Structures are given as structure tokens and as C-alpha cells.
Amino acid sequence: MFSASLGRMDSTDDGGTTEGTHNTQSSTQTTKKRGATRMQKIIRQRNAFGKLQVELDGFEPVYGKAGNEFKSYVGLVARINTPITIKEWSDIPEDTKATIWKEILSTFDIPDTIDMKRHWLSYVGDRWKDFKTKLVNKYIYGQNPCQTYDFIEQETWNEFYQSHTGESYEATRKKYQDIQAKNIHPHLLARGGYKRLEKMMMDEKLKEQQALADADPSYTMSPPSPIRRVEKWKKARMDKSGNYRTDSTRVVAEKIDALELQISQGEFIEDGRKDSLTVALGTDEHCGRVRAMGRGHGIKSVFGHAKRRQKTPEDVQQLVDAAVGAAVGAAVAEALEKQKQENISEWEEFGQRITEQFEAKIASMMLQFSAMQTPLQPKQVTTVCVDAVPPPPSDKASSPDPFSNLPALGARCQLFLEDPIRRPVAYGTTYSGRQVHGVVLDVNNVKVSITDVGDPTAHVPFPTGEVKLVSDASQHFIVWPKKLVELCT
Structure with missing residues (x-):
């Protein structure tokens, strides 16, 4: 389906089929409108030069012309290759999703990993649902979309129309409109x-x-x-x-x-x-x-990960009180039932026995809970970087740069300072990005984030208005000299 649609697109002029325009040569009064996006320029570049390059920041493309074209093309793939008559994205056949991913990989040079595939197929699903919403809002009670989107057959549109009209569908639509109305703080952002x-x-x-x-x-x-x-x-x-x-x-x-x-x-x-x-x-x-x-x-x-809260003495006391209350309640209930069936002397013997068992149980529970009341210890950095790989000096151009082929999600590393003795101050992750907060990196520096602080009072090599010490750098991207970064293998 997708290759056939691309064939029709390649044979169409850049203007494409436009809404409300059937024969522009025979009618001079027809107003020509913007038609469906076809991305023919991208397709021609791929056919002529191979895969297109796009710079990624994690899973998402860096904002700019190349990133916008990448997302537009993914949206095009979603419209053309996914049947609009299927109700849910989860019902789309796996072979169709595999075809979509293969088409994206054949056009853009991005990593073929499980996480990357999962991320962008989810994005394809969102764009597919957006496209169906557009068809409902613009074409159900208006013009036939087959004139604008030539990959939609008339029989397919008839089936889509039947499933998106009637009292049952309108009730469902009203339900989701009410949910959307609860968004009382909508943003005013554009496409980017x-x-x-x-x-x-x-x-x-x-x-x-x-x-x-x-x-x-x-x-x-x-x-x-x-x-x-x-x-x-x-x-x-x-x-x-x-x-x-x-x-x-x-x-x-x-x-x-x-x-x-x-x-x-x-x-x-x-x-x-x-x-x-x-x-x-x-x-x-x-x-x-x-x-x-x-x-x-x-x-x-x-x-980051949620911090695990350790039990305080107050928490332990609450657990003890709850356990005592539950045990007393159970003992009283059992004693009342016994009282109905036994005489006074038997009840006194039973009560004494229950009391002794209860006291022994409480003493055992108190010993267990007291063991839990340990003082909180300060967090220590226990990460050990085994076989750290020190980068070669930046002035040796002939030496391979270990930071040139980092994974898409970054690599584990150990960070050092020289003031004047070389010493480790933190562990973190180094990335392949060439910019930090919009500033292009020098060839001798690298983009990092700190995950485990060793010396919180140490000064970072390139301080900013918010990050001056190593302890300030949590959840921030910062710049670090390559010669003071050692990759962990």
C-alpha cells in the first residue's frame, strides 16, 4: 500500500491535488488551496543521495528544519500506510508496523534499536489518530476527502463514514469532548x-x-x-x-x-x-x-527514580500499635465466644492462658520492630567504574577519539578535576551532542550529566548562573573537558 501511494506521489507535481480544484484549466474562477503534504522533495533526495541525516537529542530530533522535515515525513507515513477503517492503533497488524518502521529507516539515518522503534511507532500512532480526527472534523459533513488524499479509496471512505456517524458515535464523541474540556490550561504552542x-x-x-x-x-x-x-x-x-x-x-x-x-x-x-x-x-x-x-x-x-523512604521510629510505633490493636481485638472476640460455652471457672483459666500467650507474642514483636529502628546513614557513592578508558590528549589528532561514537542514550563515565592534582569528583553520563543549551561545544569538551556525586564541594570546570558546584549539577547538562572524562567499559 505504501509503495503504491509513493508511486502516485512521485508522479505528481509539487503542488499536488488541491482541495476544491478538479480542473484548474477549465475553470479560471476556482481558488487554488494548499493541498495534502506529500514530501516529494524528501523522497527525491532519498532516491538521489540515500538516507537523510537528522541530529537526535535522545529519541527526539534537534529542533530545526531537518527535525521538522523528519516529523512531517513520519506523519506522512502514518497517513498513507495505516488503514483509517481500523478503530484502535493496538489493532494494527504487526507486519504493517514493521513496514512503517522499515520505510522510516530507509529514508532517515537513525539508530535501529528497540527503544527507538517503540518511541517512533508510538508517534506514528498519535499522528494516525490525529489524521482520523481531522477527517471527522473537516470531511464527515463536508467535501469528499478522496479528492485531496488520493490514497483513500471511495470504498474505504464509505466504510469510515458509516462508522463515524449515528447516535452511538456521537455519544462517544461527546464523551471525549467533555474530557478535553477539563483541560483548563491549554498551551498556545505551534507545531514545534x-x-x-x-x-x-x-x-x-x-x-x-x-x-x-x-x-x-x-x-x-x-x-x-x-x-x-x-x-x-x-x-x-x-x-x-x-x-x-x-x-x-x-x-x-x-x-x-x-x-x-x-x-x-x-x-x-x-x-x-x-x-x-x-x-x-x-x-x-x-x-x-x-x-x-x-x-x-x-x-x-x-x-529520576523515586527515593525510597526509610521507616522512622514514629512509623515503627504506629506499626506496633496497629499490631497490638489487631491482636487484642482477635483475642477479645475469641474470649467472648468461649464465654458463651464455658462456665466462669473455665473462662478464668482460658483468659489466663490467652494473656500469657498474648504477652509473649507482644514481646517477640517488640524485639523485631526495635531491630528496624536503625539510624539513617548518609548516602555514599558506591558505583565503581571498572576498566575506565582514559581519553587520549586532544592535541594528538592521529589518536582515535573515544567520544566520537557514543551510544544514542549516552555512556557511563567518571569525571575528574585537576586542581592541581588529578582526582575523581563524580560519576555521570556523557553524550554525543555538539551543543549544550544552544552553545556549540569546543572540540576538546564534551556534554555530560552527573548521576552520582563524589565531592559535592568541587567546582565544575565551566560554571553557569545555576550550576557552580558538582552538587548543583543534578539533572542538568553541563560541559566537561574530554581530558578529565574517563569512559567506563
Whole structure:
């Protein structure tokens, strides 16, 4: 199905078939409109030069022209290769999904891994559902879409039309419209989403630094601090005049500003998922996504693993009280039942025996729970980097660079400082990206993130407004000299 559709696309001019235009030569009054996206330029480049290059940041393409073309092409694959008459994405045959993934790999040079395939097939499913929604909103009660999308056969459209009309479908549609109406803080982002917004905000920071450098020649520019998600959430809901669309969103923004002031004064401390945005909204993060972070970011990638809470003496006492209460209740119930069947003397003997057993059980439980009341120990870095691979000096151009072929998700590494003696200060992950917060890296530096802190008081080689010490660098991308990074194998 897909190859046949591509054949029709290749034989069509760039303008393609347009909506409301059947014969432009015979009617001079027909207005020509933008037709369906066909990505013919991408297809011609692939056929002439082979796979197209696209720079990835994790699973997502770096924002820009190449990244936009990649996503547009994936959306095209979703429309053409997936039948619109199937109800759910989970019902799509596996061989169809395999064909879609093969088509993406044949056009763009991206890693063929299980995680990458899962991520982008999920994206294909979302675009397929969006396309069906567009067909319902625009064509169910309007023009026939077969004139615009020549890969939709008339018989297929008739079946789709029948399944998306009638009282049963309208009831289902009303249900999901009511769910969507509960989104009282919709963003105003365009196609680029949060990735485009983050780039724009980072560019603004760079312009501010450049203005300071122009005004003061002694000012030294440094990589700007990363954009916090609370800043992106607020910016995404402002119009061009800086106003919020709804009063409810403005109220949340004011709560955020008040919490940010408390943070600066040390009155409120952010702890993992409990940051100013979550507290202001009053709802926890969804398990499958993180607000204001865009696609491809989950709870673990943003906040890390949840900290395991150790039991305090108060917790132990509560467990003991609950166990005692349960044991007393069971003993009393059994005693009352026995009392109905036995005389007073037998009850007294039974009560004495129960009391002795109960006291012995409580003593045993207290010993067990007391063993749990151990003092909390400070967290120690226990990670050991076995067979660390030190990179060659950067001035030896003939030596292979171990950072040139890093995995897509980064590589484990150990970070050092020389002040003046070389010493390890942290463990982390090094990445192949060539930019950090919009600033192009020098050939002798590399992009890293810190996962385990060894010396929290050590100064990072390239401090920013928010990251000056190793202990500040958690969940931040920072720059580190290659000669002070050792890969772990």
C-alpha cells in the first residue's frame, strides 16, 4: 500500500491535488488551496543521495528544519500506510508496523534499536489518530476527502463514514469532548511545541548575554542556565502581549511566582516531583508524561527514580500499635465466644492462658520492630567504574577519539578535576551532542550529566548562573573537558 501511494506521489507535481480544484484549466474562477503534504522533495533526495541525516537529542530530533522535515515525513507515513477503517492503533497488524518502521529507516539515518522503534511507532500512532480526527472534523459533513488524499479509496471512505456517524458515535464523541474540556490550561504552542519554545527562550538568554558583552568588553560569556519547566509552562500560555488566555491560568501563574519567591528566600524547598509547578497546579504528574517538557520525557527521565523512604521510629510505633490493636481485638472476640460455652471457672483459666500467650507474642514483636529502628546513614557513592578508558590528549589528532561514537542514550563515565592534582569528583553520563543549551561545544569538551556525586564541594570546570558546584549539577547538562572524562567499559 505504501509503495503504491509513493508511486502516485512521485508522479505528481509539487503542488499536488488541491482541495476544491478538479480542473484548474477549465475553470479560471476556482481558488487554488494548499493541498495534502506529500514530501516529494524528501523522497527525491532519498532516491538521489540515500538516507537523510537528522541530529537526535535522545529519541527526539534537534529542533530545526531537518527535525521538522523528519516529523512531517513520519506523519506522512502514518497517513498513507495505516488503514483509517481500523478503530484502535493496538489493532494494527504487526507486519504493517514493521513496514512503517522499515520505510522510516530507509529514508532517515537513525539508530535501529528497540527503544527507538517503540518511541517512533508510538508517534506514528498519535499522528494516525490525529489524521482520523481531522477527517471527522473537516470531511464527515463536508467535501469528499478522496479528492485531496488520493490514497483513500471511495470504498474505504464509505466504510469510515458509516462508522463515524449515528447516535452511538456521537455519544462517544461527546464523551471525549467533555474530557478535553477539563483541560483548563491549554498551551498556545505551534507545531514545534516545547522544543521550539525552549530554543526561542534560550536564544533570548544568549542575546541578553551578548548585549552585556557588547556593553562591557570585560564581561565573559558563559553557557546560559537551562530553561526550567515552570518557565516553559508559563511562557507557553502567554499570548504575544504577555497576557494569559484564561483567569484560571493567570491565578496559577501568580501562585508559581509566589512559590518562586519563597524558593529564593529559602522558605520553600523543591523535592523531586514536588516543585513549584506541581504545587501551584495542585495535581501530581501523570505517570506517562511530564508537563511542560514535551514528547519523549517521562517521570524517570526528568525527576529520576523515586527515593525510597526509610521507616522512622514514629512509623515503627504506629506499626506496633496497629499490631497490638489487631491482636487484642482477635483475642477479645475469641474470649467472648468461649464465654458463651464455658462456665466462669473455665473462662478464668482460658483468659489466663490467652494473656500469657498474648504477652509473649507482644514481646517477640517488640524485639523485631526495635531491630528496624536503625539510624539513617548518609548516602555514599558506591558505583565503581571498572576498566575506565582514559581519553587520549586532544592535541594528538592521529589518536582515535573515544567520544566520537557514543551510544544514542549516552555512556557511563567518571569525571575528574585537576586542581592541581588529578582526582575523581563524580560519576555521570556523557553524550554525543555538539551543543549544550544552544552553545556549540569546543572540540576538546564534551556534554555530560552527573548521576552520582563524589565531592559535592568541587567546582565544575565551566560554571553557569545555576550550576557552580558538582552538587548543583543534578539533572542538568553541563560541559566537561574530554581530558578529565574517563569512559567506563
